[in-house]
Amino acid sequence: MDRPVLLVVADSLAYYGPKGGLPADHPDIWPNIVARELNWDVELVARIGWTARDAWWAVTQDPRIWATVPRAGALILGVGGMDSLPSPLPTAFREQIRYVRPPALRRVVRAGYGWAQPRLAHLGRPVALPPRLSVEYLEQIRAAMTNLRPGIPIIGTLPSIHRCDAYGRVHAGRPAAVAATTAWASANGVPLVDLKDAVQENILSGNANPDGIHWGWDAHVRVAEAMLATLPRA
Numbered sequence: 001m002d003r004p005v006l007l008v009v010a011d012s013l014a015y016y017g018p019k020g021g022l023p024a025d026h027p028d029i030w031p032n033i034v035a036r037e038l039n040w041d042v043e044l045v046a047r048i049g050w051t052a053r054d055a056w057w058a059v060t061q062d063p064r065i066w067a068t069v070p071r072a073g074a075l076i077l078g079v080g081g082m083d084s085l086p087s088p089l090p091t092a093f094r095e096q097i098r099y100v101r102p103p104a105l106r107r108v109v110r111a112g113y114g115w116a117q118p119r120l121a122h123l124g125r126p127v128a129l130p131p132r133l134s135v136e137y138l139e140q141i142r143a144a145m146t147n148l149r150p151g152i153p154i155i156g157t158l159p160s161i162h163r164c165d166a167y168g169r170v171h172a173g174r175p176a177a178v179a180a181t182t183a184w185a186s187a188n189g190v191p192l193v194d195l196k197d198a199v200q201e202n203i204l205s206g207n208a209n210p211d212g213i214h215w216g217w218d219a220h221v222r223v224a225e226a227m228l229a230t231l232p233r234a
Contacts, residue, residue: 002071003039003040003041003071004038004040004041004071004072004073004074005040005041005042005043005068005071005072005073006031006034006035006038006040006041006042006043006072006073006074006076007042007043007045007065007068007069007072007074007075007076008031008042008043008044008045008046008075008076008078009045009046009055009058009059009065009075009076009077009078009079009141010031010044010045010046010050010055010076010077010078010079011046011047011048011049011050011051011078011079011081011082012046012047012048012049012050012214013078013081013160013195013213013214013215014029014030014031014044014046014078015029015031015044015046016048016209016214016215017029017209017214017215017216017217017220018207018208018209018214018215018216018217019209020209020214021048024042024044024046028217028220029044029220030220030221030223030224030227031044031076033220033221033224034076034224034227034228034231037224037228038073038228038231040073041071043064043065043068043072045058045062045064045065046078049082049091049094050079050082051079051080051082051083051091051128051129051134051137052077052079052080052083052129052133052134052135052137052138052141053129053133053134053137054079055077055079055137055138055141056137056140056141059141059144059145060144069145069148069149070149072149072152073152073153074152074153074154074155074231074232075145075152075153075154075155076154076155076157076227077138077141077154077155077156077157078157079138079157080134080138080156080157080158080159080177080181081157081159081160081195082128082129083127083128083129083130083131083133083134083159083173083177084127084128084131084134084159084171084173084174084176084177085121085127085128085162085167085171085173086120086121086122086123086124086125086126086127086128086167086168086170086171086172086173087121087126087127087128088116088117088120088121088123088125088126089113089116089117089120091128091129093113094113094117097109097110097113114166117166117167118165118166118167118168119168120168121166121167121168121170122168122170123170124170124172124173125172125173127173127177131173131176131177131179131180131181132180134177134180134181135180135181135183135184138156138181138184139184139188142154142188142190153231153232154190155190155191155192155193155227155230155231156181156184156185156190156191156192156193157192157193157194157195158177158178158181158182158192158193158194158195158196159171159174159177159178159195159196160195160196160199160203160213160215161174161195161196161199161200161203162203162212162213163203163204163212164211164212164213165212166211166212166213167213169212174196191230192230193223193226193227193230194226195223197226198219198222198223198225198226199215199219199222199223201218201219201222202215202216202218202219202222203215203219205218
């Protein structure tokens, strides 16, 4: 009999360690710690910078998710943190830089973005995705998954914290994101893991990633423990 699959749709916090990005099968990232403890398989669908909107696009467009849903023992939505970060320059602009031609012009545009983003981020707003839209996308995911798999456990997350220079070390959008996500989760019976509680000590220590936003190994262990405490056990 096939083992259940832990389906994780997330941003880069799910697969970055203290020195950078890691392959999806790295044993020390939190999705694999959780799956190992449950004796489940894991399908990690994630990318750097993903918001709740990107998660919805993945659910509707990624055939890996379609193939996993019938076997999924639980879905963890590890998105929402990026939504709450200051994004004074439109996210769409950042995403389009890669398409600028010729390469010399692309380098100039990227350098300009890299100069402006942390300085404008001190304004604290606008955020990458307003809380109202974030929870709309989360609800679309929840409704779609429960329609396909009634009763499937779904776990949401509250945003992590950061001290990232690229975002001006500003996270003024977090309280509104927490309030909106908590209200959505309460209305729909979705348990939440507060990533801040799990990773704060690590982020403020010298053991996290030097970029100020991704975590060290202690944080991955703490997040895994929080997930395991929240997931219903058979």
